[in-house]
Amino acid sequence: MTTLTLTYCSRCDVFDRHMTDDCTRLALHWSADLAGLMANNGVHSRLQLAHRLEPLGVARSTVYRGLDDEWRGTPSLILIAAMCRAFGVAPGDVVVAR
Template identity: 40%
Template sequence: MSDLSDKFEPDRNGVGIVFFVPTTTTSHTDYTIRWIPQAVENLLHNNDIMTKAELASFLGVARSTVYKTFEDDWSGEVTTKMLAAMCSRFGVPMNRIATEPGRAAARPTRRRTAGVSVRLAG
């Protein structure tokens, strides 16, 4: 009973009352803005950009900026500099290539179709 001593409170007759406090887990909402990997990949492919170095050159930013911003699958945390550069240069709205705060990004999945590996947002 020693582990309950902080929750033990006697009533006026000296009878012990134990209060059980349920442990709750709070759902944590992540307000980070993240890239939508499939949308970024499609946008780059449609503009004949295949590498991070090509993207940096196209946007006129340092390669290190692009490498810090994107993972290998074009996912990652959005920076205002890169978001502004991409939306401006490609002429696309922000919600086409980045998630809204508090919403999860679609994770790219791979599916095989007729012997060909196809990458889809799932």
């Protein structure tokens, strides 16, 4: 499984803005509850998710690159933001950092 690694500055509470030795390296992974979130919102496939996110300007290829058929894959910031907006959830409901 591939992951998205971002630099997080706990002093400033931002990602990818500071590149100092004091910043912690975190990797984002799709939440274990992602399948449940999708099912609760009537989304049962990547194609359905792509159709749901299309009005938000997310290309189908972005969905297919970020998720496989079992709701695993590499989170992208565009996909995370669109899913949060579409489903009215916080980023912590979609991805976890570890």
